[in-house]
Structures are given as structure tokens and as C-alpha cells.
Amino acid sequence: MKYAAALLLSLLPLLAHAVQTGETLAPWTLLDQYDQPYSLGSDTRILLVARDMDGAKLMKAALAEQPKGYLEARSAVFVADIQRMPALISKLFAIPAMRDYSYRVLLDRDGQVASRYAGEEGQVLWLSLDNGVLVGQKAYTAADDLKAALEQASR
Template identity: 65%
Template sequence: MKYRLALLLALSPMFAQALEVGDQLAPWTLLDQHDQPYTLQEQTRTVLVARNMDGAKLVKSALQDSPKGYLDARNTVFVADIQGMPSLIGKLFAIPAMRDYSYRVLLDRDGKVAANYPGEVDKVLWLQLENGRLVSQQAFASSAELRAALEKLPLN
């Protein structure tokens, strides 16, 4: 019985329902690279999700030379799924390096938040929200295209 339950839990992300336009995003709270909690808010307009290091590097490249508060000014948050990162590497190298970034990185350490938003692994998923509801979604494989899309977002 324990094995069946473990198998079901292990496979559950594979059976995650696709997010549909009009769906309300379930609230979640994650810690950022400074161990500060952030809870998804109704005024958040855009959620960027990177499922692996390649996706995170794409976001980093798109935000290179951006001023502090760039994402906040656009009501945008960045979620990085780091469940596959060895904890020792994360603690000693990756997360301390992220503390120098000019933007907040919400760390999905167990992959539960990112699993709610199915998409391609090597791309950055863009969820456009209005009052917590999904309006549209797209994926980016190019930092230049991601940067151009971020530039078009209205400032608060």
C-alpha cells in the first residue's frame, strides 16, 4: 500500500491539469533568495516560471543591467523551480550568488508551485494575470524576446 501511495505521489505532477484561461491561480507562498516570504497577490500581473537552470539563465540574461525593482515595478514575479538542484550546491553556491541579483527570485525548493503550471522545461513560462485569474500564457526560449515582452508591460 505504501508503494502505491508513493508511486501516485511521484506521478501526480505528470497528471497536473493544464491551466486554462479564466482559471483562478491558487495562492502560494515561497521564500526568495534572501529567505523573505512572498505570497502571490491579486495585483500580480505576470508570473515567470523557470523549471531548470537553462530557464533561470534565460531570465537572468533578459534582466541583465536592469535596475533594482524592475520586476516589482511591473507587478511581475519570477519563480525558479530548484527542486533538482543538489541542496549542498544550492546552499553553498547558487543561492548566495542569487543574492547579488537586482531582482527577487522566488525559490520553489520542492517544485510544488511550478508543477501547477505545466510547460516546456527549457523555456520560461509567462502567465499573464488579471485579479489572480489567468488571462494568457506563453513560453519564451529567447532572452531578447523575454526582455522585449517585459519592456511592454505597464509600470505601476
Template identity: 60%
Template structure:
């Protein structure tokens, strides 16, 4: 099953899509993107938040990295009134996958964040992180 999900991720386009961030500003993934982080649940999003604690604004962008949060299962009133406004205090951009249109293309693991290593818009490696410290170290090194 893991091999099938890796194969699916490699066949799915990792770029060419557009999502709105927590400020309702569009972001389009281009071939320049090197790492795509995908949180399929709240626990994954919390891992990213912990890994990026105390990091300066623009930290992910400086590493050609984008973060997608699948919020499709979150009730719309909760997302609109509480979750998204809280995300506006983050020092990093959160691309909100409300339907989901992007997150469902890639393998998921409960309570983890998916790291997709990209080259020219294609997935060349996939890894799951269930530790904020391990994710932080990978971001510092630039690869899993």
C-alpha cells in the same frame, strides 16, 4: 497536450501561495500580480537573468511581475552553498520553489521560461520564451 496544460494552468490558482526568496524573505502572490515568470530548469533561469541584465533593482516589481525558480531538482548542498548565495547578487527577486509547490502547477518547456499573464489571480494567457531578447521585449511592453 498543450491545450490540456493551458486548461490546467487556468484552473490552478496563480496567487495565494507564499515562497521564500534568495534572502529567505517571504513573498505572497496576491491578485495584484499581473505576470508570473516560471523557470522550471537552469536554462530558463539563465534566460531570465540575461533578459534582466542591466535592469535596475525593482524592475520586475514595478511591472507587477514575480519570478519563480524551480530548484527542486538541485541537490540541497549545491543550492545552499553555491546557487542561492550567487542569486543574492541579482538585481531582482528570485522566489525559490524548493519542493516544487508552485512551478509544477503550470506548463513547462525545457530550456524556456513560462510567462503567465494574470487578471485577478487567474491565468488568462500562457506563453513560453526561449530567447532572452524576446523575453526582455515582452517585459518592456508589459505583455507577451
């Protein structure tokens, strides 16, 4: 019986409804690395989501050497799913290190936001939005490709 319950619980994420093109994204609010709240609004054009540390490292590499405000200038926000990171590690090391980044990191501490969007580990999911409606999505596994896409987004 324990195995059946474990199997059922492991399959629940597969039953979750991933947002589809044409759907309006449900509103949410997350704190960033400075504990400042950010709410998803209609002015956000690009939502970038990293489900794990590899995805976050990909984002960091793509934004290396970029000035402060680079994502904001593109109406883009970055969500990092840190739910699996031990609380002590995140509080003492990871989040203080993120304060040195030149970009804002919205921290999904409970995995309640990132899990809404279908995406694989080891990549950055790019969701294109128009007034809160999903109009397209891509996944990036290479920092150079993500960097080039962000450069194109400024035009």
C-alpha cells in the same frame, strides 16, 4: 511489478491539472533568495516561471543591466524551480550568488508551485494575470524576446 509501479509514478505528472485560461490561480507562498516570504496576490500581473537552470539563465540574460525593482515596477514575480538542485550546492553556492541579482527570485525548493503550471524545460513561462485569474500565457526561449516583452509590459 517494479516496472509497472515506476511507469505509473512517471505518468502521474501528466495527470496533474494544469491551470487553464479563465481559472483563478491557487494561492501560494515561497521564500526568495533572502529568505523573505512572498505570497501570490491579486496585485501580481505577470508570473514568470523557470522549470530548470536553462530557464533561469534565460531570465538572468533578459534582466541583465536592468535596475533593482524592474520586475516589481511591472507587477511581475519570478519563480525558479530548484527542486532538482542538490541542497548543498544550492545552500553554499547558488542561493548566495542569487543575492547579487538585481531582481527577486522566488525559490520553489520542493517543486510544489512550478509544477502547477504547464511549461517546458529550457524556457520561461509567462502567465498574465488579472486579479489572480489567468488571462493568457506564453513561453519564451530567447532572452531578447523575453526582454522585449518585459519592456512592453511597462506600458
